[in-house]
Amino acid sequence: MSADTLLSIENLTVKFGGLTAIKDLSFQVEKGRIHALIGPNGAGKSTTFNCVSRYYNPTSGRVSFNGNDITHRPAHDIAGLGIARTFQNLELFNELTVMDNVLLGTYTHGARSVLKRLQRPDGETRDFAESLLERVGLLEYRHYRANGLDFGRQKMLELARALAIKPTLLLLDEPAAGLRNREIDSLDRILTELVARDGVTVLLVEHVMQLVMAISQRITVMSFGEKIAEGTPAEIRCNERVIEAYLGKGEGND
Amino acid sequence: MTTTIDKVLLLACAAILCVLPFFVSGYVLFIVNLLMVYVVLALGLHIALGETGQFALAHIAFYGIGIYTAGIINSTWQVNVVISILAGALLAGAVGYILGALAIRMRDIYLALSTFAFGEAMQWVFLNWVSVTNGSDGYRLSPSHFFGYEFTSDVRAYPFVVVVTALILWLTVHLSRSQLGSAFRAVRESDVAAQAMGVNVNVTKRVAFMLSAAYAGLAGGLYTTFSSFIHPDSLGFQATVLILIMVVVGGIGSVRGAIAGAIIFGLISELLRQVLSFQEIIYGAILILFMMFAPKGLFGEARYAKIPIAKKTAGAAQDENNAVEHKA
Numbered sequence: 001m002s003a004d005t006l007l008s009i010e011n012l013t014v015k016f017g018g019l020t021a022i023k024d025l026s027f028q029v030e031k032g033r034i035h036a037l038i039g040p041n042g043a044g045k046s047t048t049f050n051c052v053s054r055y056y057n058p059t060s061g062r063v064s065f066n067g068n069d070i071t072h073r074p075a076h077d078i079a080g081l082g083i084a085r086t087f088q089n090l091e092l093f094n095e096l097t098v099m100d101n102v103l104l105g106t107y108t109h110g111a112r113s114v115l116k117r118l119q120r121p122d123g124e125t126r127d128f129a130e131s132l133l134e135r136v137g138l139l140e141y142r143h144y145r146a147n148g149l150d151f152g153r154q155k156m157l158e159l160a161r162a163l164a165i166k167p168t169l170l171l172l173d174e175p176a177a178g179l180r181n182r183e184i185d186s187l188d189r190i191l192t193e194l195v196a197r198d199g200v201t202v203l204l205v206e207h208v209m210q211l212v213m214a215i216s217q218r219i220t221v222m223s224f225g226e227k228i229a230e231g232t233p234a235e236i237r238c239n240e241r242v243i244e245a246y247l248g249k250g251e252g253n254d
Numbered sequence: 255m256t257t258t259i260d261k262v263l264l265l266a267c268a269a270i271l272c273v274l275p276f277f278v279s280g281y282v283l284f285i286v287n288l289l290m291v292y293v294v295l296a297l298g299l300h301i302a303l304g305e306t307g308q309f310a311l312a313h314i315a316f317y318g319i320g321i322y323t324a325g326i327i328n329s330t331w332q333v334n335v336v337i338s339i340l341a342g343a344l345l346a347g348a349v350g351y352i353l354g355a356l357a358i359r360m361r362d363i364y365l366a367l368s369t370f371a372f373g374e375a376m377q378w379v380f381l382n383w384v385s386v387t388n389g390s391d392g393y394r395l396s397p398s399h400f401f402g403y404e405f406t407s408d409v410r411a412y413p414f415v416v417v418v419t420a421l422i423l424w425l426t427v428h429l430s431r432s433q434l435g436s437a438f439r440a441v442r443e444s445d446v447a448a449q450a451m452g453v454n455v456n457v458t459k460r461v462a463f464m465l466s467a468a469y470a471g472l473a474g475g476l477y478t479t480f481s482s483f484i485h486p487d488s489l490g491f492q493a494t495v496l497i498l499i500m501v502v503v504g505g506i507g508s509v510r511g512a513i514a515g516a517i518i519f520g521l522i523s524e525l526l527r528q529v530l531s532f533q534e535i536i537y538g539a540i541l542i543l544f545m546m547f548a549p550k551g552l553f554g555e556a557r558y559a560k561i562p563i564a565k566k567t568a569g570a571a572q573d574e575n576n577a578v579e580h581k582a
Contacts, residue, residue: 053450079452091450093443095507104440107433108452117434165451 006031006169006201007052012061014047014225021047023225025061029169029218034195034202036212038236039222040245045205046088048222049173052203053085054078065169080108084167086158088174088205094147098138098157101146102129105164132160136190152183159190169201170194176208184211191215213237221245260510271416275409284408287480289520290419291473296500296516297426297509298469303498304507305435306462307442309362312353312369313497315376316346316467318489320474321395322380322387328398328478335398335405335414339475343468350467354460373494380486392485395478411480418476422469426509429465438462442507492534496523499537503544505551514552 007029014022022044029035037045050056052063054075063071065081073081084105093101106125110116121129133139136156141149146157155175162170172191176184192215194200206212212219212233219236221229223245229236236242275283295317302310320342327338357368380387387393397406405411429435437458440448445455477484496519504515519537526533544551 055446055449074454075449076452076454079450085450087447087450091444091447093440093447095443096439100436100439104436104448104451104453107437107440117437118429118432120431121433121436161451 004030006066007203008062008064009048009052010062010064012048012051012063013059014044014051014056015059021225022051022058025222025225025227027220027227027230029201029203031201032195032199033218034191034204034216036204036206036216036219037222038206038209038212038219039228042224043222044225045222046173047225049085049171049203049205053083053171079165080112082166082168083171084162084165084169085171086155086162086173086175088177090151090154090158092146092154092157092161095145097142098133098144098146098149099126099129099142101157101161102132102164105129105132105161108165129164132163135163136160137186152179155179155183156187159187163194167200169203172202172204172206174206175204176206176211179208184208187211188215268420275412280408283412284480285521285524287408287412287415287476288524289517290415291477292497292500292516292520293419293513294422294473294476295470295497296504296512297422298466298473299497299501300426300507300509300512301429301438301469302462302466303501304512305430305438305442306459308358308459308462309366310357310369310463310466311366311494311498312373312376313466313470314489314491314493315373316350316470317474317477317493318376318380318484318486319346319349320471321477321484321489322393322474323471324398324475324478325393325395325484326386329394329396332399335400335475335479338398338478339418339472342475343472346471346474347464347468350470351460351464353467354463357463358456358459370491370494373491377486377490380489387486390486392483395482395484397482398479405479408480414479415476418472422472423509423513430509434458434461495537499541503540503551505554508551508553511551511553 005028009028010026012022012025013020025044025048037048039045047056051058054070054073054077058071061071062069065083068081070078070081078085093104096104103121103125106121106129109125130139130142133142136159138149138153138156138160141153146154149157155178159172159175162172175191176187179187188211191202191204195202204212204216216233219229219231219233220227221236221239221242223241228241228245229239231239271286274286295313298316299310299313302308302313320339323342323345324335324338327333327341328335353369353372357365357372360368381389383389397404399405400414403410405414437448437453440451440453441455441458441462448455448458500515500519501512502515503519504511504513522536523533526536548554
């Protein structure tokens with residue numbers, strides 16, 4: 001493990017009853033990179049993801065973040081460590097406003113005293129939340145109920161809420177799924193800017209190859225719970241096993 | 255805008271409550287005192303059910319704990335009523351925390367059933383722990399005092415009850431706007447997402463249970479300041495249903511709703527005191543009508559009808575239409 005490694009997955013195995021969802025998976029995500037995790041449906045990408053965000057308990061193996069073992073940390077500790085996530089099938093606080101959704105992302109900021117919990121978020125925090133809404137283009141919707149937004153904007157809201165955590169590692173589970181081309185372009189722009197300007201590291205699970213190939217520096221390919229390839233987009237593009245796994249779909253374009 | 259209406263309403267209520275003792279009989283003040291107790295009870299249930307989304311049906315058990323604790327302390331040590339009320343609230347809160355720690359493993363109907371069972375068990379305790387509660391003969395509450403001022407009648411207790419209720423209302427609103435209040439609602443909306451935001455879901459639920467129970471215990475303590483008698487029969491499931499209806503018909507999740515529900519159903523229950531069986535039919539009918547025609551309750555809609563910003567682009571206006579359709 002090099003000094004630049006932010007997230008390290010070592011020999012991860014996850015079994016659900018008799019089914020092995022992930023088998024002996026290892027890979028590293030380096031700081032300041034966009035690292036994509038791709039593979040056909042059922043390859044175990046989301047399961048890997050849910051182990052990192054501590055939603056699932058791996059059967060064996062180790063997940064470490066910044067050199068610290070987080071394999072058995074409770075799920076609510078993860079945000080405080082600087083790991084934020086979005087969900088494959090939106091998990092917004094539906095009946096709260098757009099603003100309140102983002103403000104909840106700031107829950108772990110600052111001192112975590114009882115006294116602070118009994119106060120409302122201060123002006124600085126609200127400004128910060130508004131700046132994030134502006135960044136994803138939702139500032140004018142801040143008083144809307146979250147489920148009053150259309151699907152694309154709900155996805156952007158999830159992103160803004162995750163950014164409110166001020167993460168060093170951002171886990172994105174299919175952020176582009178269901179988005180229109182124009183929205184994918186702006187997602188592309190936001191993510192690239194995040195890495196370049198804020199030094200955020202991104203682990204991305206995605207099916208939209210247009211986005212994956214355009215923004216990621218490194219790609220790990222999974223199939224049936226195992227890693228079958230890893231490399232730069234150019235290397236992955238012409239990897240035979242990858243092409244095979246995608247059943248002759250050429251470069252894997254959906 | 256709604257906050258302006260709230261302020262006007264609050265001032266009007268405060269004015270009415272201030273002049274009321276000069277114009278009405280002791281009986282009316284007894285009713286008002288009782289309504290205040292209902293308001294505190296409903297606000298307590300609002301924290302567990304409305305804010306945190308936990309269907310807990312043991313509320314009246316905590317009310318009972320508050321009444322007996324404060325009552326027994328008053329008659330044994332004749333301490334300041336503040337101490338006896340706080341003792342009742344603390345004990346109820348502690349029991350609520352323990353019940354919460356056990357019950358949060360369950361959700362929805364299982365949570366409702368287990369907390370219902372706890373409520374029934376507590377009523378049994380009130381009935382059968384004769385050496386402490388005097389069992390089915392009922393417990394006589396002796397007058398309490400507040401820095402030497404004796405609560406010997408409804409009129410004398412009235413200012414104290416009103417001020418404490420106002421403080422509780424202020425506390426509830428403050429709590430709702432705090433980070434803890436946000437955490438409560440986050441747990442209600444999605445516990446998976448709440449966890450991802452760093453909210454410890456189990457601790458948050460336990461705290462909600464504890465606060466909810468402490469409110470009920472405090473309501474019980476308030477009851478002892480103007481009432482002279484408590485019987486376990488009035489601490490059963492029927493009373494729990496009454497509080498539940500207050501919150502549901504008022505509008506789950508709304509402070510205004512909880513207060514309006516407490517006042518409306520408190521009055522109905524008092525007006526129909528002579529015809530108990532008829533009372534339940536009326537409650538049932540009102541509940542069915544609300545579930546059919548206004549499932550969000552009287553004020554539930556207020557939570558949804560967040561007024562979008564005044565200045566909007568064409569795109570935003572379009573989306574607003576979508577949002578409205580979505581609601582319908």
